Amino acid sequence: xxxxxxxxxxxxxxxxxxxxxxxxxxxxxxxxxxxxxxxxxxxxxxxxxxxxxxxxxxxxxxxxx
Numbered sequence: 001x002x003x004x005x006x007x008x009x010x011x012x013x014x015x016x017x018x019x020x021x022x023x024x025x026x027x028x029x030x031x032x033x034x035x036x037x038x039x040x041x042x043x044x045x046x047x048x049x050x051x052x053x054x055x056x057x058x059x060x061x062x063x064x065x
Contacts, residue, residue: 007038007046016052 008016014024028034035051 006049008049008052009044009046010037013047013052016049017056 010024011021014021017024019027028037033055035047035055037045037047039045
């Protein structure tokens with residue numbers, strides 16, 4: 001059985017990354033490697049939690065190199 005991965009709204013995604021909502025949207029615009037949003041409806045945008053965590057963890061590894 002396949003279970004969908006959890007998703008979060010932008011405010012929770014920003015909190016997960018430890019940044020503000022405005023910074024989150026700016027990063028999404030400026031950083032092409034950030035996970036892409038999924039539009040559920042014209043007014044509902046979500047982000048995959050697993051993708052956000054993987055991206056966040058990869059940023060630490062890039063900074064260490």
